[in-house]
Amino acid sequence: MARESSPSRGAPPPAAASTSRVLTVPNLLSLLRLAGVPLFLWLLLGPRADGWALAVLMIGGFTDWLDGKLARLLNQYSTLGALLDPAVDRLYILAALVALGARDVVPWWVVAVLVGRDLVLGACLPVLRARGYGPFRVTYLGKSATFLLLYAFPLLLLGVGDSALAPFARPLGYAFAAWGTGLYLYSGFVYLAEFVLALRRPAPRDVVADRPGRRLPP
Numbered sequence: 001m002a003r004e005s006s007p008s009r010g011a012p013p014p015a016a017a018s019t020s021r022v023l024t025v026p027n028l029l030s031l032l033r034l035a036g037v038p039l040f041l042w043l044l045l046g047p048r049a050d051g052w053a054l055a056v057l058m059i060g061g062f063t064d065w066l067d068g069k070l071a072r073l074l075n076q077y078s079t080l081g082a083l084l085d086p087a088v089d090r091l092y093i094l095a096a097l098v099a100l101g102a103r104d105v106v107p108w109w110v111v112a113v114l115v116g117r118d119l120v121l122g123a124c125l126p127v128l129r130a131r132g133y134g135p136f137r138v139t140y141l142g143k144s145a146t147f148l149l150l151y152a153f154p155l156l157l158l159g160v161g162d163s164a165l166a167p168f169a170r171p172l173g174y175a176f177a178a179w180g181t182g183l184y185l186y187s188g189f190v191y192l193a194e195f196v197l198a199l200r201r202p203a204p205r206d207v208v209a210d211r212p213g214r215r216l217p218p
Contacts, residue, residue, distance in 0.1 A: 024076040026067035030084045033060045033067075037091045044099035050157045057154060060092060086138045089146050090118055096153040105156050106177065114149075114181065117188040124195045133198055142187040148180030 021027075036056045043053035067085065071077055094115060101111040125135055152173050159170030 021076065021078045022080055024071075024078055024081065025074060026071040026076055027078060027081050027084065029063045029067040029070070030081060030088055033063050033088045034084070034091070036060050037088070037095050040092065041095040041099055044096070044157075045102060048103075050161065054154045054157065057092065057096075057150065060088075061150060064089070083135060086142075089150075093146065093149055094118075096150075100153065100156060103160075105160055110177075110181065114184060117185060121188060121191055124192070128195065128198060131198060136191050136194070139187065139190070141183060141190065145180050145183035145187050148176050148183060152176035152180050 036059065040053055040056045040060070043049045043056065064085070067081070071081060097106070097111045097114060100106045101108050121136065128135070155169045155173030155176060157173075159166050159173045
């Protein structure tokens with residue numbers, strides 16, 4: 001877990017860099033990705049235009065890479081970016097899960113398990129905040145799980161289609177989904193372990209709710 005003033009995009013910024021900025025190029029790209037979430041869901045559930053939905057998802061993946069790159073190159077780190085970047089990833093996963101569940105591509109129990117993981121971790125955040133800690137810092141393990149799931153969804157959609165690639169895409173999609181689900185749950189248990197360690201340490205007497213969060217103990 002990281003301090004709230006520590007970005008999740010790349011290496012930490014220099015001490016002089018401001019993290020309270022809102023209007024930065026990486027944040028604008030994250031907002032563009034956020035705007036694509038309802039469009040992505042509508043394309044999957046409304047006209048079922050899977051090709052256009054995949055295009056939106058690909059653009060979202062490219063801008064996800066680009067905003068992190070620009071944050072490092074331009075030194076435009078921000079607290080908003082550290083929170084917004086992983087949140088948008090979660091929303092794309094949620095949108096894809098709901099759509100694939102509604103279309104009977106994946107079972108609803110898988111949807112419930114993955115969404116439940118995020119709900120449990122989300123419920124931990126106010127407790128950590130009250131004890132002076134920042135949000136969970138995105139780890140490579142969590143990023144890998146997100147990467148696998150976001151690759152599984154287009155493969156699963158391609159697998160239920162009528163194209164010549166469908167027989168090849170279907171097993172690949174389920175393989176990515178299985179590994180992604182496993183890593184997603186495992187990373188959730190890692191975050192919960194950090195949460196428990198934080199609770200076992202007494203909260204400082206001078207904790208203030210709006211004070212930048214401390215780093216969790218290893």
